[in-house]
Amino acid sequence: MAALQHFDDNPCRPRHFKPPPCAPIVPEGPARQALEACRSRLFFTSILFACVFAVVALRIVEVVVLEGGSAQSHMPRFRIPAPPVPARADIVDRNGKLLAATLDSPSLYANPKQILDAADAARKLVQAFPSLKSDEVYAKLTSEKSFVYIKRHLTPREQYEANQLGIPGLQFQHEERRVYPDGTLTSHVVGYTGIDNSGFAGIERGLGDTLKDRQGSLQLSLDLRIQYVLREELQRVIDDFTAKGAAGLIMDVNTGEVLAMVSLPDFDPNHPGATDPDHPGLSLADRMFNRNTLGVYELGSIFKIFTVAMALDYGTSTLTSTYDATHPINIGRFTIGDYHGKHRVLSVPEILMYSSNIGAAKMAMAAGGQRQREFLSRLGLLKAPKIEVSEIGSPHFPAKWRDVNVMTIAFGHGISVTPLSFASAAAALVNGGILRQATLLKQPPGDAPSGQRVISPTTSEKMRKLMRLVVEHGTGTQAAAPGYLVGGKTGTADKVSGRHYAEMKLLSSFVGVFPINDPKYLILTMVDEPHPNKQSHGYATAGWTVAPVTSRVIQRIAPLLGVEPVDESSPEIQRELAVESLQGKKIEAY
Amino acid sequence: MIRVGTLFWFVLVSATAFAMFGVKYQVQALDDELARTKRVTAAEEHETRVLDAEWAYLTRPEMLETMNHQFLSLAPISTKQLRTTVADIPMRPALPAPPPPTENITVVAAADSTSPTGTPSAPEGVPTTMATPIPITTPTELPPTQSALRAMPALLEKSAAAPQVVKAVPVKAVAKPATPRRAKSLDDLISQIMASR
Numbered sequence: 001m002a003a004l005q006h007f008d009d010n011p012c013r014p015r016h017f018k019p020p021p022c023a024p025i026v027p028e029g030p031a032r033q034a035l036e037a038c039r040s041r042l043f044f045t046s047i048l049f050a051c052v053f054a055v056v057a058l059r060i061v062e063v064v065v066l067e068g069g070s071a072q073s074h075m076p077r078f079r080i081p082a083p084p085v086p087a088r089a090d091i092v093d094r095n096g097k098l099l100a101a102t103l104d105s106p107s108l109y110a111n112p113k114q115i116l117d118a119a120d121a122a123r124k125l126v127q128a129f130p131s132l133k134s135d136e137v138y139a140k141l142t143s144e145k146s147f148v149y150i151k152r153h154l155t156p157r158e159q160y161e162a163n164q165l166g167i168p169g170l171q172f173q174h175e176e177r178r179v180y181p182d183g184t185l186t187s188h189v190v191g192y193t194g195i196d197n198s199g200f201a202g203i204e205r206g207l208g209d210t211l212k213d214r215q216g217s218l219q220l221s222l223d224l225r226i227q228y229v230l231r232e233e234l235q236r237v238i239d240d241f242t243a244k245g246a247a248g249l250i251m252d253v254n255t256g257e258v259l260a261m262v263s264l265p266d267f268d269p270n271h272p273g274a275t276d277p278d279h280p281g282l283s284l285a286d287r288m289f290n291r292n293t294l295g296v297y298e299l300g301s302i303f304k305i306f307t308v309a310m311a312l313d314y315g316t317s318t319l320t321s322t323y324d325a326t327h328p329i330n331i332g333r334f335t336i337g338d339y340h341g342k343h344r345v346l347s348v349p350e351i352l353m354y355s356s357n358i359g360a361a362k363m364a365m366a367a368g369g370q371r372q373r374e375f376l377s378r379l380g381l382l383k384a385p386k387i388e389v390s391e392i393g394s395p396h397f398p399a400k401w402r403d404v405n406v407m408t409i410a411f412g413h414g415i416s417v418t419p420l421s422f423a424s425a426a427a428a429l430v431n432g433g434i435l436r437q438a439t440l441l442k443q444p445p446g447d448a449p450s451g452q453r454v455i456s457p458t459t460s461e462k463m464r465k466l467m468r469l470v471v472e473h474g475t476g477t478q479a480a481a482p483g484y485l486v487g488g489k490t491g492t493a494d495k496v497s498g499r500h501y502a503e504m505k506l507l508s509s510f511v512g513v514f515p516i517n518d519p520k521y522l523i524l525t526m527v528d529e530p531h532p533n534k535q536s537h538g539y540a541t542a543g544w545t546v547a548p549v550t551s552r553v554i555q556r557i558a559p560l561l562g563v564e565p566v567d568e569s570s571p572e573i574q575r576e577l578a579v580e581s582l583q584g585k586k587i588e589a590y
Numbered sequence: 591m592i593r594v595g596t597l598f599w600f601v602l603v604s605a606t607a608f609a610m611f612g613v614k615y616q617v618q619a620l621d622d623e624l625a626r627t628k629r630v631t632a633a634e635e636h637e638t639r640v641l642d643a644e645w646a647y648l649t650r651p652e653m654l655e656t657m658n659h660q661f662l663s664l665a666p667i668s669t670k671q672l673r674t675t676v677a678d679i680p681m682r683p684a685l686p687a688p689p690p691p692t693e694n695i696t697v698v699a700a701a702d703s704t705s706p707t708g709t710p711s712a713p714e715g716v717p718t719t720m721a722t723p724i725p726i727t728t729p730t731e732l733p734p735t736q737s738a739l740r741a742m743p744a745l746l747e748k749s750a751a752a753p754q755v756v757k758a759v760p761v762k763a764v765a766k767p768a769t770p771r772r773a774k775s776l777d778d779l780i781s782q783i784m785a786s787r
Contacts, residue, residue: 097646098642098645101639101643101646103639103640181643181646181650182651185651185652188648228651481669483672484669555669558668
């Protein structure tokens with residue numbers, strides 16, 4: 001009422017202007033009281049709000065001006081998440097040395113719509129990554145797209161540098177890449193992967209699913225140090241004899257574990273498609289070919305150990321049996337002769353020692369084709385080997401086992417097997433007669449996989465003595481490694497070229513076992529088309545090429561494997577390895 | 591009475607609200623902490639993976655062999671070296687004199703203070719004697735390190751193998767001229783250096 005009066009009393013008020021009532025005119029009474037209460041409540045509320053706003057304002061001042069300490073605590077929720085756990089397990093050797101690892105290798109991409117200054121960004125990027133071209137980067141950054149790759153698969157250092165540039169609009173895309181720190185060294189065993197990390201060769205392919213599902217690394221039976229020694233020595237023999245290639249493997253005869261597997265020429269799994277700068281002429285297929293598991297070869301005379309073992313195990317020959325090797329055998333259009341024949345009657349140990357083809361053929365004929373086939377089949381030589389890598393070669397052998405086949409197979413021609421199958425079978429001959437499947441995975445110590453008996457322990461013992469004889473007096477004298485009691489057998493095969501054998505193209509191989517009195521390791525080496533050199537006096541046979549390799553490799557790896565050297569001339573060892581039938585006789589040198 | 595009740599409820603509600611928000615923020619902070627720890631762990635693991643790969647790359651046999659040729663020239667152990675058993679290695683000759691203080695035997699090359707003449711400090715005028723290798727004396731007067739080093743070539747010669755090892759390790763260390771004593775002045779130092787040439 002008072003307000004209304006106040007307007008009415010204003011003398012300057014224009015006549016036509018009637019001020020709107022600014023508050024309802026409330027008469028005295030309970031309504032008025034309610035209004036008053038309302039006002040006081042509003043007053044208190046506004047004070048409360050004023051306090052809250054004051055607190056907020058103070059907080060703002062604190063955050064902005066005084067940089068409140070806890071201002072950053074909620075930031076991380078908006079950051080980029082950490083790279084996820086790699087999708088593929090690592091591969092390590094038997095000592096835990098890394099052979100293959102999956103590393104995060106982000107790709108750098110840009111969203112050109114977010115780039116503020118393309119020219120400056122391009123200049124900075126080219127400065128950080130000299131491999132990029134300035135105009136190309138500029139064209140990318142000014143394109144109409146919203147996603148352009150700047151650089152794929154950065155290294156951690158490159159990622160750091162890209163981050164340091166601080167250009168808005170640049171982002172990283174999470175990508176993974178398989179890395180092989182040892183490069184060519186384990187290329188054929190470990191294999192390699194493609195762009196999407198799927199296995200293309202070796203273990204990567206053979207055990208691809210296992211690697212994907214696995215937590216923790218996959219441990220192979222391979223020993224990187226031994227692998228290195230073997231590779232180096234094989235490379236040396238290739239260089240010395242200008243050979244086409246070489247292969248070698250080292251196996252634990254009691255467990256079937258493969259400690260080293262080398263096939264040369266090889267490739268770099270980090271850049272599988274790249275050409276070898278040292279050998280630009282070699283094709284990719286040639287270098288990726290695993291001679292140990294995929295290649296099948298007529299291995300030649302090293303097969304004679306199977307012929308002798310068969311004859312001894314079936315009892316068709318004894319160590320005292322003799323066969324006339326005076327004249328070559330003529331069968332059909334073939335003539336079977338000896339390389340450096342003795343041209344006399346030879347006993348069984350002598351046949352192996354001097355590597356007589358005639359003698360081996362006659363021994364096999366005495367046993368018969370059926371037994372021979374059955375024996376080779378029992379040793380697993382007539383079927384493809386089983387191992388973890390994906391490259392497996394099937395053996396070639398005659399469908400019809402005729403007499404001529406029996407004779408040639410006796411000395412390793414007319415049957416092609418993979419070196420891996422051969423090594424497994426040869427290990428069974430010396431380890432007491434148990435055939436175990438070769439494996440590239442580390443077996444728990446003291447837990448030898450159960451094998452299958454293929455020959456009697458007595459035959460195995462005789463084979464050990466005979467193989468020792470070959471190295472002591474026969475064709476393999478250059479394989480001797482003093483103190484390590486090497487036993488073995490040489491093999492020099494003529495390679496098949498077209499429909500007949502090429503005399504000048506050889507495949508020299510050597511199977512060695514040490515220590516032969518208690519076999520632990522088997523080493524099989526093979527060199528493809530070696531050419532004679534001056535040091536070898538014009539020979540390119542196994543005795544001059546791979547036998548010395550075996551000797552050198554054994555001398556280098558035996559200390560690593562913990563094999564103690566022994567005194568070879570000690571009477572106990574002489575007695576242990578003596579062949580009774582040769583006792584007291586003067587052994588003629590090869 | 592009603593006012594007291596309202597006040598009670600008001601206090602209760604605000605207390606619960608504060609408590610609730612407090613707990614909520616605590617949980618959020620812990621969540622953040624957890625996420626951060628997880629992320630840091632993952633980043634560290636990733637770092638470890640990278641370093642592992644780098645280590646594997648840097649210690650690959652090829653690299654080790656190169657470094658061996660460059661710095662150590664070690665040769666593979668030959669059979670002859672392994673032929674000797676522990677029993678074949680002769681015992682160290684008994685030392686009648688007590689070993690000198692350890693500080694003097696730490697570096698063989700600088701061990702001139704323990705020179706057999708027993709002079710604690712060399713006279714200034716004759717620095718030439720300091721430049722000569724360790725003088726020939728009876729082994730009993732040498733500190734253990736020296737006697738071991740001097741005995742080592744003989745030990746290795748006995749096995750007559752790995753000539754590189756024999757060459758590399760002990761001979762170099764012993765043949766290195768002993769560093770002259772600390773010079774009293776710069777001129778002194780220069781004269782020492784000149785004399786040692």
